[in-house]
Amino acid sequence: MAEGDLAAPDLGAIAADSHGERAVGRPTVYVYEAPVRICHWVNALAIIVLMITGYLIGSPLPSVAGEASEHFGMGYIRFAHFAAGQVLAVFFLARILWAFVGNHHSRQIFYIPVHRKQFWSEVLHEIRWYAFLEREPKMYVGHNPLAQTAMFTGFTLFVTFMICTGFALYSEGEGIDSWQHALFGWVFSIWPNSQDVHTWHHVGMWALVTFVTVHVYAAIREDIMSRQSIISSMISGERQFRDEV
């Protein structure tokens, strides 16, 4: 069983079942608890807003004519960005806290079991499956090992990076006496010129765009191909193994 020592034994039985003899009926497992799902969709929405508004901060809309006092276009875009940024930060933090109290799967995206040989051989198996070299995918209750690796780098690390650089940039407006600067000002010790922080924050957006593309594709594809529910799992929290006929 992929989950290793931490996995609940009954889940293991079901997954193994679906490998060996055909499982009777459609076994369902409760994988994603409500807080995980709520955080996911709030964060997904926040990230989409952040991408759109962030892009427009980097390359603003065409100039408008008239009195400056009649418009606040750039102001609203920036406000939306900062608001969504704070929402993302709060729900990402909530998601991390949930990893401590939630079930085994809620912790998966926050680490990679680098020391486990079996993990890496399963990563390889997944790569082969995605490269069309394996006929059958393995069944996992939570993330498959490749997905876990991708999730950890693609989201956990990148979103953390975006939050740190984002709040550092935000602290510039709030002033160097602000709590934002106290907490995130260290970013400017890495890049003393905030123009560089802007650039890397911007590159971070494209990294996320790339990952979201793959993420959504993988979710849809996996849902169809590997005979286990993914999309509905992220809505209802339950994972179905559709291995009947």
Next chain:
Amino acid sequence: MGAGTETFYDVIRRQGITRRSFHKFCSLTATSLGLGPLAATRIANALETKPRVPVIWMHGLECTCCSESFIRSAHPLAKDAILSMISLDYDDTIMAAAGHQAEAILEETRAKYKGQYILAVEGNPPLNEDGMFCIDGGRPFVEKLKLMAEDAQAIIAWGACASWGCVQAAKPNPTQATPIDKVITNKPIIKVPGCPPIAEVMTGVVTFITTFGRLPELDRQGRPKMFYSQRIHDKCYRRPHFDAGQFVEEWDDEAARKGFCLYKMGCKGPTTYNACSTVRWNGGVSFPIQSGHGCIGCSEEGFWDKGGFYDRLTNIKQFGIEKNADQVGMAAAGVVGAAVVAHAAVTAAKRLATKRDDADHTK
């Protein structure tokens, strides 16, 4: 040179400056430092009673624009008073003494005012070839710098050169020009960046240090908070146009004539910490943005190496090619997007094939 007990006030009076002008200078300085009204009296008192702090001003690899700025300090007294005070000790560019006579002053100050004098450095030392690219008084500047820094109370790093490296340290930096804080690591260093720094900022900093005998409060980067805690963008008079989304799109468009925000023309005001939008230049006459040109970020680290002065999105060098964040990102996203589409197509084809296979088997 006076005895150890000579005060600033003595020097100033000897320069023929009236007491009235002296007090004017004190209140102006207090204001420019953002101190309260009482501070003017405190400054005056300190200058009258405290022994004068000697300042040694040295020049490494630089263009002397800091000195040029300094002697144009708007308040005439600042230049007269402070400059006379400083030149009394050592500044190889504008001092009267020359040759061995001048160099002797360095030794004298080092011995007499051990741990008391302020070392002001304009420019930076090049480290390649044992510092051969900047020879000063017959030896590499870096040696002179280290020697004088040893017994200094604190160091002022004037301008972008001393603070960050500036143009001589721009890539590929053949002489390995190195900012002061990377060479001297055991002394308090105050960075006063800018290319050049604003005259009033320079005189303000010198006055603060010499009067109060300590460095002003510094930010994370070692810059005095009183002048460098806000960005050009935070106090720019064109900011309402920025928030409104009113931008100059081309140098000769209507928006340029109307004085809209220069963000899209590559203005670095949003990432530049300096006092230009408040103190302004040439006695408060104007500053670059007021003259219709964006800020180029001259007081920021590595501002020469960030791509065009007229580009909003600046370049990334890490990937071996010079591209901005959007070019790099869109390329990556494009490749991955195409890969996803291709992968989906192969998946669909395979699936069809397997289905047919299965169907054949059951037949």
